[in-house]
Amino acid sequence: MVISIVGCLLAWPLKAQTTISVTDMTGWTPWMTAGNAVMVDPAADQQTGQGQDDFVGDLTYYGFQQKAGKLVSDPTNDYILYRARMAKHDSKGFGGNWELGMDLDGNGSVDLVMKMTDKKGQTITFASPGTGANTSPSTTSWGSFVGSITLNTNTYNYQNATAVDGGYASTSSTANAWVTFGISFNNLQTAIQNYATGFSNYVVNDQTRISYISFTSTQGNAINQDLYGTTGNLSSTVTFADLGAGSGPLSPSGVVPEPATYMQLGVLMLSGLGVMWWRRRGAKGQTTAVDIGPANKHLV
Ligand SMILES: [Ca+2]
Ligand SMILES: [Ca+2]
Structure with a gap:
């Protein structure tokens, strides 16, 4: 589930790239x-x-x-x-x-x-x-x-x-x-x-x-x-x-996947989505939004 959501989020900008x-x-x-x-x-x-x-x-x-x-x-x-x-x-x-x-x-x-x-x-x-x-x-x-x-x-x-x-x-x-x-x-x-x-x-x-x-x-x-x-x-x-003559397992664009990094990024992205949801929920209820700034900073 996590991987599929992250996969969709990561794949989306690739599809929008210009021609080569x-x-x-x-x-x-x-x-x-x-x-x-x-x-x-x-x-x-x-x-x-x-x-x-x-x-x-x-x-x-x-x-x-x-x-x-x-x-x-x-x-x-x-x-x-x-x-x-x-x-x-x-x-x-x-x-x-x-x-x-x-x-x-x-x-x-x-x-x-x-x-x-x-x-x-x-x-x-x-x-x-x-x-x-x-x-x-x-x-x-x-x-x-x-x-x-x-x-x-x-x-x-x-x-x-x-x-x-x-x-x-x-x-x-x-x-x-x-x-x-x-x-x-x-x-x-x-x-x-x-x-x-x-x-x-x-x-x-x-x-x-x-x-x-x-x-x-x-x-x-x-x-x-x-x-x-x-x-x-x-x-x-x-x-x-x-x-040293064999390449890593390259994607068509030449990238060696890093599964651990993908998972870390996925967790952080889901954290960010969770923050957005809580903030919207808080705004509707006229309550103070939860501030977890450091997590957001990792997303940039
Ligand atoms: Ca040479
Ligand atoms: Ca082989």
């Missing part, structure tokens, strides 16, 4: 670990030399961000937008393979790989993991990519990040790049139901929680360039979570 775009420079949420630490990645730990494929980010210049909502260009459907900061901005564009491994059930294993490719246009494709544990770089593999989705200027963007925010201190002495792409809730749900084994009834909505790994890959078939959240470690037997 892949070119937005505000309103992004940085990727966090399950322990609510911002995930970071150093420059020059990319194994094949291209700064364009080298994730970078620290506590000032976030390396990875996410947001969700309806697009300016498509105000009827919800989308997740993913944004990564690369060490080197290339005037020709990103030009690489950026992949997201998704843990859909929170047990630490990758259940589906989503690849964004920028080669003669931008596409998203999907691959099912192999029969290994898929919980660490050394135990993760995947099959052929299927289910191509073509991106366009509304769902893909590449821009000079340093020109916007000054940029992470890269060793390449060139500007950083923001690579951004989006996928609709509907398309992600369809891909998961079709290509992730055991998830044929999976639903993508505002309550969905997915933990990710993110990496770049020369041919798209291996974790062989940069794994976000750890320095090198591309062949490690250590789990993604222990390497």
